[in-house]
Amino acid sequence: MEDLFQLRPELRGGALEVEIRSRSEAFRAAAEQFRFAVTPYYLSLASDKELCGIWKQILPDLRESRDELFHRPDPLAEEEHMPVPGLTHRYPDRALWYLSHNCAVYCRFCMRKRKVSRGESTPGEQDRQRALDYIRSHPEIHEVILSGGDPLSQSDEVLGYCLEQLRSIEHLASLRIHTRMPVTCPQRITSEFCSALEKWGPITVITHFNHPAELSPLALDAAERLRKTGCVLLNQSVLLAGVNDSVEVQKSLNLGLLKAGIKPYYLHQCDEVQGVSHFRVNLEEGLNLAKAIRGRIPGPAIPQYVIDLPGGGGKVPVDSSYFLNRDFHRPVFENYAGLRFYPVGDRS
Ligand code: SF4
The missing domain is CATH 3.20.20.70 (Aldolase class I)
Incomplete structure (x- = not known):
């Protein structure tokens, strides 16, 4: 997570920093289940003001490990x-x-x-x-x-x-x-x-x-x-x-x-x-x-x-x-x- 703030120092000190840091447990869970990775380029598209559509696609979320609706890892039977x-x-x-x-x-x-x-x-x-x-x-x-x-x-x-x-x-x-x-x-x-x-x-x-x-x-x-x-x-x-x-x-x-x-x-x-x-x-x-x-x-x-x-x-x-x-x-x-x-x- 610290890497995010190094790449986008302007995120520090705002509500968005609080939001991202509050997800530390989700980041830890992500390391075990589905890794977190983002390119500096893609990160540069994310807003520094709010949780925009770019952030939502990349930030780990605790709901990923507490899904009560979808239960299949391979629903398409690939x-x-x-x-x-x-x-x-x-x-x-x-x-x-x-x-x-x-x-x-x-x-x-x-x-x-x-x-x-x-x-x-x-x-x-x-x-x-x-x-x-x-x-x-x-x-x-x-x-x-x-x-x-x-x-x-x-x-x-x-x-x-x-x-x-x-x-x-x-x-x-x-x-x-x-x-x-x-x-x-x-x-x-x-x-x-x-x-x-x-x-x-x-x-x-x-x-x-x-x-x-x-x-x-x-x-x-x-x-x-x-x-x-x-x-x-x-x-x-x-x-x-x-x-x-x-x-x-x-x-x-x-x-x-x-x-x-x-x-x-x-x-x-x-x-x-x-x-x-x-x-x-x-x-x-x-x-x-x-x-x-x-x-x-x-x-x-x-x-x-x-x-x-x-x-x-x-x-x-x-x-x-x-x-x-x-x-x-x-x-x-x-x-x-x-x-x-x-x-x-x-x-x-
Ligand atoms: S949606 Fe595509 S690019 Fe994104 S993690 Fe899955 S396979 Fe990779």
Whole structure:
């Protein structure tokens, strides 16, 4: 915690210092369960006056270890569908490949808290080869998503190698990279990485901006460097209480993304991950918010509000025929395969 004040000395002596210091127990718990880490750059975006949307995404909170609503460390059942270490194959046509469990910033709402921030659980060279062999031997896989942690916490050399190998597999039609580095460490978008994207493209890069304050000049510059490689740039954000659950913030975020050449793609209902429920916006409020921005910003700036169904059901739009009973207290959803899933309902 002291490092925070060294990096941002102007925080000392105010109400914000008291607020941050009062979380010392949460910082200790964080060291055991889900590490605290932030880049000086991302910290520089946080307000020195109040607990803003940036602080709320990074500061440990005691509610993380006292969650009474969400109990599952892996609600999307990613570990159950892992034929080789570090690769989830749940939908028939695509595979999710975790290249690293490290990130530049550890977001308190992370859906992979069970393993992210534990660098030692990151798949090694041997695991990478096994994952590539698996993908090669499954012609029904048409898309590979590089994820993590943050795949960009691997070196440009490793990333270039993986892209080259994947590009040589005939049955792959699509390569995607999910990364929060343009948001948390835009300096990571190096010319070497951009060259690899250009060389092994076309590639879809999915960023993860949650708040308009994250669209800084450095982040916009990183987005432009990415766009110049010819990649498709999409953004998925998570709906987070106290961070981006207002019409004004959503309008500003999505307009800013569109202006930066990043298409707002998904607005995710917060996953039911143990230790995250204090970030949850209930489904009815989320739906109202999603409706409220329609017609107030251009169509291409509107993300689709989706829920990833607990138990590995997959993603479905919330405002849709997949939401069978429209009962916000006991919601029943159907997934793409016609199976039924029962997310936690609204308590109020
Ligand atoms: S960058 Fe992504 S994977 Fe890493 S902590 Fe944040 S949400 Fe989780």
